Amino acid sequence: xxxxxxxxxxxxxxxxxxxxxxxxxxxxxxxxxxxxxxxxxxxxxxxxxxxxxxxxxxxxxxxxxxxxxxxxxxxxxxxxxxxxxxxxxxxxxxxxxxxxxxxxxxxxxxxxxxxxxxxxxxxxxxxxxxxxxxxxxxxxxxxxxxxxxxxxxxxxxxxxxxxxxxxxxxxxxxxxxxxxxxxxxxxxxxxxxxxxxxxxxxxxxxxxxxxxxxxxxxxxxxxxxxxxxxxxxxxxxxxxxxxxxxxxxxxxxxxxxxxxxxxxxxxxxxxxxxxxxxxxxxxxxxxxxxxxxxxxxxxxxxxxxxxxxxxxxxxxxxxxxxxxxxxxxxxxxxxxxxxxxxxxxxxxxxxxxxxxxxxxxxxxxxxxxxxxxxxxxxxxxxxxxxxxxxxxxxxxxxxxxxxx
Amino acid sequence: xxxxxxxxxxxxxxxxxxxxxxxxxxxxxxxxxxxxxxxxxxxxxxxxxxxxxxxxxxxxxxxxxxxxxxxxxxxxxxxxxxxxxxxxxxxxxxxxxxxxxxxxxxxxxxxxxxxxxxxxxxxxxxxxxxxxxxxxxxxxxxxxxxxxxxxxxxxxxxxxxxxxxxxxxxxxxxxxxxxxxxxxxxxxxxxxxxxxxxxxxxxxxxxxxxxxxxxxxxxxxxxxxxxxxxxxxxxxxxxxxxxxxxxxxxxxxxxxxxxxxxxxxxxxxxxxxxxxxxxxxxxxxxxxxxxxxxxxxxxxxxxxxxxxxxxxxxxxxxxxxxxxxxxxxxxxxxxxxxxxxxxxxxxxxxxxxxxxxxxxxxxxxxxxxxxxxxxxxxxxxxxxxxxxxxxxxxxxxxxxxxxx
Numbered sequence: 001x002x003x004x005x006x007x008x009x010x011x012x013x014x015x016x017x018x019x020x021x022x023x024x025x026x027x028x029x030x031x032x033x034x035x036x037x038x039x040x041x042x043x044x045x046x047x048x049x050x051x052x053x054x055x056x057x058x059x060x061x062x063x064x065x066x067x068x069x070x071x072x073x074x075x076x077x078x079x080x081x082x083x084x085x086x087x088x089x090x091x092x093x094x095x096x097x098x099x100x101x102x103x104x105x106x107x108x109x110x111x112x113x114x115x116x117x118x119x120x121x122x123x124x125x126x127x128x129x130x131x132x133x134x135x136x137x138x139x140x141x142x143x144x145x146x147x148x149x150x151x152x153x154x155x156x157x158x159x160x161x162x163x164x165x166x167x168x169x170x171x172x173x174x175x176x177x178x179x180x181x182x183x184x185x186x187x188x189x190x191x192x193x194x195x196x197x198x199x200x201x202x203x204x205x206x207x208x209x210x211x212x213x214x215x216x217x218x219x220x221x222x223x224x225x226x227x228x229x230x231x232x233x234x235x236x237x238x239x240x241x242x243x244x245x246x247x248x249x250x251x252x253x254x255x256x257x258x259x260x261x262x263x264x265x266x267x268x269x270x271x272x273x274x275x276x277x278x279x280x281x282x283x284x285x286x287x288x289x290x291x292x293x294x295x296x297x298x299x300x301x302x303x304x305x306x307x308x309x310x311x312x313x314x315x316x317x318x319x320x321x322x323x324x325x326x327x328x329x330x331x332x333x334x335x336x337x338x339x340x341x342x343x344x345x346x347x348x349x350x351x352x353x354x355x356x357x358x359x360x361x362x363x364x365x366x367x368x369x370x371x372x373x374x375x376x377x378x379x380x381x382x383x384x385x386x387x388x389x390x391x392x393x394x395x396x397x398x399x400x401x402x403x404x
Numbered sequence: 405x406x407x408x409x410x411x412x413x414x415x416x417x418x419x420x421x422x423x424x425x426x427x428x429x430x431x432x433x434x435x436x437x438x439x440x441x442x443x444x445x446x447x448x449x450x451x452x453x454x455x456x457x458x459x460x461x462x463x464x465x466x467x468x469x470x471x472x473x474x475x476x477x478x479x480x481x482x483x484x485x486x487x488x489x490x491x492x493x494x495x496x497x498x499x500x501x502x503x504x505x506x507x508x509x510x511x512x513x514x515x516x517x518x519x520x521x522x523x524x525x526x527x528x529x530x531x532x533x534x535x536x537x538x539x540x541x542x543x544x545x546x547x548x549x550x551x552x553x554x555x556x557x558x559x560x561x562x563x564x565x566x567x568x569x570x571x572x573x574x575x576x577x578x579x580x581x582x583x584x585x586x587x588x589x590x591x592x593x594x595x596x597x598x599x600x601x602x603x604x605x606x607x608x609x610x611x612x613x614x615x616x617x618x619x620x621x622x623x624x625x626x627x628x629x630x631x632x633x634x635x636x637x638x639x640x641x642x643x644x645x646x647x648x649x650x651x652x653x654x655x656x657x658x659x660x661x662x663x664x665x666x667x668x669x670x671x672x673x674x675x676x677x678x679x680x681x682x683x684x685x686x687x688x689x690x691x692x693x694x695x696x697x698x699x700x701x702x703x704x705x706x707x708x709x710x711x712x713x714x715x716x717x718x719x720x721x722x723x724x725x726x727x728x729x730x731x732x733x734x735x736x737x738x739x740x741x742x743x744x745x746x747x748x749x750x751x752x753x754x755x756x757x758x759x760x761x762x763x764x765x766x767x768x769x770x771x772x773x774x775x776x777x778x779x780x781x782x783x784x785x786x787x788x789x790x791x792x793x794x795x796x797x798x799x800x801x802x803x804x805x806x807x808x
Contacts, residue, residue, distance in 0.1 A: 086739065088740065121723075121727070122724045231710055234728065235728050307636045319526060320524065323525070324639050325636065327459040333459065350492070352492045352526070393800050396717065396795070400717045400718030
């Protein structure tokens with residue numbers, strides 16, 4: 001999986017018809033970095049979203065989900081530095097106030113502004129800082145401003161996360177741009193309508209809201225919902241798509257969905273590679289089970305095992321930890337039939353070790369920044385791939401001191 | 405919870421009637437430390453055990469469980485340095501050979517020798533090293549040798565784990581000694597008949613096997629089955645109890661069970677406090693749910709959250725992480741009614757923060773080696789307590805290089 005650590009991969013002439021972007025330093029983050037991003041959409045833009053299934057949900061999640069019942073939107077207002085979660089009625093009012101200020105600046109209805117937040121839990125969003133910069137933000141919005149937007153929504157991320165696609169249609173082509181953030185509290189469980197990863201997709205394709213929602217749910221299923229940094233599902237995860245229709249072209253839905261899923265996969269890989277303190281991106285491929293759900297359950301259990309993640313950090317293919325994690329997943333399989341490959345090197349066959357030579361070659365693979373680990377556990381058709389990162393001292397450094 | 409980091413708490417005259425202990429360095433561990441322990445029991449000793457529910461089970465687990473169908477045993481043969489897991493028929497034969505050698509040395513039936521192993525997964529137990537020392541081990545067994553036994557079964561543990569009780573009966577008293585090990589791959593899920601923690605209880609009480617088994621299952625439920633270091637359930641967990649009857653006294657079952665559970669709780673606390681790299685022992689108390697199982701599910705999710713465990717390492721009461729973990733446990737509750745106390749200091753009330761002063765006092769609590777964190781999430785009767793450790797650089801150091 002290729003992904004970029006900057007924006008140099010986006011062609012200079014790339015635009016998504018109708019969308020404009022802005023960002024500013026509103027003073028929500030203490031470090032003075034840009035912390036508020038805005039996406040402005042034209043009239044008639046259809047919208048859909050999926051949100052975290054965590055029972056503890058931030059105010060912006062609740063409000064954005066309610067507003068998406070309309071199936072349309074005119075703007076996305078996103079801040080870093082404050083999750084506005086566990087903040088009760090005061091938090092709800094703060095998010096409402098910030099969207100109200102932006103609605104006035106843009107001259108649109110408050111109900112068409114979708115909020116999203118990421119950052120520390122428990123502090124109320126300082127709405128007055130967004131009120132103070134709303135007019136300026138609205139004024140500076142520009143169709144090439146997505147790079148600033150992408151940087152404004154980062155928290156512990158090391159790099160901005162942007163993917164783009166041109167989706168051909170019979171009569172021409174449409175454009176798709178997806179901007180994401182996420183490095184910690186990453187274990188999205190985005191519901192039939194769920195993820196603090198954030199991802200915002202904008203397209204100028206002609207696509208009604210009713211078509212966007214199921215497409216979004218399917219596209220997250222084996223991308224954002226199949227990746228983990230730390231096993232902790234956030235209170236603020238949100239994936240939102242906006243379609244302006246301004247290209248005038250209506251793509252073949254399956255083709256557009258493939259493009260969307262491809263962009264999501266690219267960004268899920270980028271998020272996990274950028275996982276807090278991570279040095280490696282590992283794809284855990286599990287196959288041979290009776291069902292895809294069984295394979296998913298095992299892949300997820302292996303991908304979130306601390307002993308597996310620290311072994312990857314140590315660049316030592318401690319395969320017993322892989323099988324022990326698979327064995328506690330609650331899914332039946334015959335351990336005597338298990339085989340394990342690391343970057344194509346078979347190290348376990350029929351449930352036992354192939355030999356020290358193979359393991360040494362596998363350890364060479366583990367020194368690479370990106371690799372796949374395959375567990376074949378039978379001959380059933382069920383297979384699933386889950387992305388995970390290694391876990392080492394960098395992770396501890398980030399998380400033992402993140403709040404202060 | 406008080407526990408000891410050495411054996412000085414055991415009275416000099418403490419014996420458990422009928423049991424003898426031995427240990428030696430058989431050369432299974434590369435570092436030359438003692439690595440094989442033996443407990444010899446007298447004729448007529450009743451026995452019961454619970455073992456890991458991991459689908460991937462080591463050879464000694466399979467063999468010990470089969471043999472316990474007899475309800476009696478004459479010896480426990482335990483090694484560190486090699487788990488003998490994922491070793492197929494060769495591993496099974498190696499465990500069988502080692503118990504055969506010991507049976508011959510003791511002059512008892514092979515079917516009455518219960519094996520247990522802990523250490524690296526994937527290497528076959530070198531049975532010949534146990535064959536070479538079987539006679540010597542059998543010969544040196546001594547009723548005060550439990551300290552050596554306790555040390556022989558350690559792996560990444562920093563200290564030996566021994567608990568003792570005198571259980572009064574109407575006519576006299578009986579003795580109970582429990583010896584455990586465990587610091588990593590600690591997340592026991594001991595089944596109706598299930599734990600690489602190992603714990604071995606010996607008593608001279610008169611208790612038939614049929615009484616021991618349900619007692620054991622209940623005693624592990626909120627002790628070993630309610631503690632976690634890393635969330636990884638081992639292939640080798642085993643808890644076995646042997647009752648020699650040599651005191652001649654039959655304790656009141658409920659009283660004996662309380663003593664057993666108390667000893668298990670003491671050792672579960674010791675294991676978690678000795679968790680790989682751990683500096684703190686935290687008890688996560690969850691209450692106010694409808695059922696105990698719901699409270700258990702939330703307590704376990706909070707106790708195994710990486711973000712919670714790294715916050716504890718950082719001594720920063722990042723309570724948003726506590727609530728976010730509770731919210732993803734799959735159990736319904738009203739976040740607006742949540743309260744959180746750390747060492748008795750209330751920091752969250754009605755789902756929101758009490759204030760910075762309270763948090764500063766809570767952080768002082770987190771500097772202590774041992775404390776409780778209470779989450780009250782409603783007014784239902786369901787409550788559960790789960791023990792966990794902090795996770796920091798020490799954990800990474802141990803696990804990025806454990807195998808080599």
